[in-house]
Amino acid sequence: MDRPAIQSSSVCPRLPRGVRLSHNEAQGGWVLLAPERVFKADAIAVEILKRCTGESTLDAIVDDLAKTFAAPRERIHIDVVNLLSSLADKKLLEL
Amino acid sequence: MGVHDPLPAPLGLLAELTHRCPLGCPYCSNPLALDKRDDELDTATWARVFREAASLGVLQVHLSGGEPAARRDLPELVKAAREAGLYSNLITSAVGLTSQTLAVLADAGLDHVQVSIQDSDEVSADYIAGYEGASARKRAIAGEAVKLGLPLTINMVVHRANIGRIEAMVELALSLGASRVEIAHVQYYGWALKNRATLMPTREQVDNAVRQVEMLRAKHHGRIVIDAVVPDYYARYPKPCVGGWGRRSLNVTPAGRVLPCHAAEVIPGLEFWNVREHSLVDIWRASPAFAAFRGTDWMQEPCKSCARREQDFGGCRCQAFILTGDARAADPVCHLSPHHALVAQLAAEREGTAYNYRNS
Numbered sequence: 001m002d003r004p005a006i007q008s009s010s011v012c013p014r015l016p017r018g019v020r021l022s023h024n025e026a027q028g029g030w031v032l033l034a035p036e037r038v039f040k041a042d043a044i045a046v047e048i049l050k051r052c053t054g055e056s057t058l059d060a061i062v063d064d065l066a067k068t069f070a071a072p073r074e075r076i077h078i079d080v081v082n083l084l085s086s087l088a089d090k091k092l093l094e095l
Numbered sequence: 096m097g098v099h100d101p102l103p104a105p106l107g108l109l110a111e112l113t114h115r116c117p118l119g120c121p122y123c124s125n126p127l128a129l130d131k132r133d134d135e136l137d138t139a140t141w142a143r144v145f146r147e148a149a150s151l152g153v154l155q156v157h158l159s160g161g162e163p164a165a166r167r168d169l170p171e172l173v174k175a176a177r178e179a180g181l182y183s184n185l186i187t188s189a190v191g192l193t194s195q196t197l198a199v200l201a202d203a204g205l206d207h208v209q210v211s212i213q214d215s216d217e218v219s220a221d222y223i224a225g226y227e228g229a230s231a232r233k234r235a236i237a238g239e240a241v242k243l244g245l246p247l248t249i250n251m252v253v254h255r256a257n258i259g260r261i262e263a264m265v266e267l268a269l270s271l272g273a274s275r276v277e278i279a280h281v282q283y284y285g286w287a288l289k290n291r292a293t294l295m296p297t298r299e300q301v302d303n304a305v306r307q308v309e310m311l312r313a314k315h316h317g318r319i320v321i322d323a324v325v326p327d328y329y330a331r332y333p334k335p336c337v338g339g340w341g342r343r344s345l346n347v348t349p350a351g352r353v354l355p356c357h358a359a360e361v362i363p364g365l366e367f368w369n370v371r372e373h374s375l376v377d378i379w380r381a382s383p384a385f386a387a388f389r390g391t392d393w394m395q396e397p398c399k400s401c402a403r404r405e406q407d408f409g410g411c412r413c414q415a416f417i418l419t420g421d422a423r424a425a426d427p428v429c430h431l432s433p434h435h436a437l438v439a440q441l442a443a444e445r446e447g448t449a450y451n452y453r454n455s
Binding site: 016017018019020022024025026027031033035036038088089090091 | 104106149150151152154155180182184206207209244245246248274275277316317319320322
């Protein structure tokens with residue numbers, strides 16, 4: 001399977017054109033909008049996705065989250081890699 | 096739905112900007128009686144509809160038709176959708192759309208483009224579209240969209256004439272730079288219903304097609320997303336049509352009538368409200384057509400006591416009416432419907448390849 005695995009911590013993940021994080025009151029919070037699809041984004045996903053601007057490396061994103069939420073870096077690294085890999089698989093993220 | 100249940104918030108708005116279209120595809124889901132150009136809503140009314148939709152919770156607007164590019168104000172409409180906070184999806188035949196217009200739309204904030212392709216074989220594709228040169232035009236515009244950085248979906252409507260070429264069609268979508276492809280088996284409403292005997296594949300063809308889509312998904316995993324709309328005449332259970340009546344989406348016709356789904360006008364006795372007289376919010380909440388089959392209270396057996404009643408909502412109301420004459424009946428594609436045998440009979444009716452092309 002040619003899963004686009006995250007090869008290195010120096011990639012700068014970003015949402016491609018056509019994928020947007022959006023807030024809608026009537027839908028009860030944050031959603032990730034994509035071609036013909038809508039995903040509810042939980043609080044953790046929102047924090048990760050807001051940092052996927054194409055300007056920060058994966059490493060920097062994990063560092064920032066670990067600092068902001070005073071959480072163990074290894075744990076956050078796993079969460080971030082899992083989320084981003086699954087989004088990249090669905091063509092919702094560029095690595 | 097019980098009186099205490101909160102009203103659901105819709106997610107999607109299908110905006111049929113016009114029924115005009117240069118193509119004549121025999122599977123078109125537009126109604127046989129098309130809205131006229133003179134009756135089309137103006138730019139300002141559409142912009143208001145988009146704002147009202149967003150306030151209801153709608154996240155995505157599908158700019159459709161007919162051919163939406165037949166509207167000269169398409170860039171303003173895309174801009175209005177963006178300003179309303181909606182994700183905009185252009186559903187186009189690409190015929191009548193120029194690369195210049197596409198660039199203007201991209202600048203106006205268009206989020207996504209979906210181009211229909213009738214077949215991987217160009218002669219067959221142009222025959223199906225009833226338009227010489229359509230295929231070449233579509234490929235060129237799809238390429239332009241990708242060049243502009245717009246995400247591209249290729250939509251392929253599958254029927255007896257092209258069902259053997261799904262693999263080639265997915266390869267074509269990949270070569271055009273699409274990130275997503277829709278393999279949509281014909282749904283039999285509107286013009287497609289009129290052409291059912293010419294379009295209907297055999298069960299063996301459908302089974303092969305389903306297996307092929309599975310194989311292609313595995314083969315191209317991570318390269319292209321393959322979504323499939325299943326052929327429901329051969330199904331055991333019905334599709335949860337539009338995610339449940341009046342639950343997830345609404346459809347505005349070129350002349351402003353608001354429908355729970357694009358085919359809803361085939362059901363007699365439903366009262367549709369128009370955005371010229373009511374706000375979209377009032378229509379969603381209070382129009383008789385939306386209330387008619389919302390929730391499960393309208394159901395009769397076998398749906399009423401069915402464990403799947405909140406999963407597929409009894410299937411499609413329009414199909415139930417078209418095939419049984421009763422819009423409250425179970426969708427007869429369900430094997431639990433007393434009319435289920437009729438579906439197999441209808442699927443077995445086959446005629447040649449002379450299409451009743453839709454009018455423009």
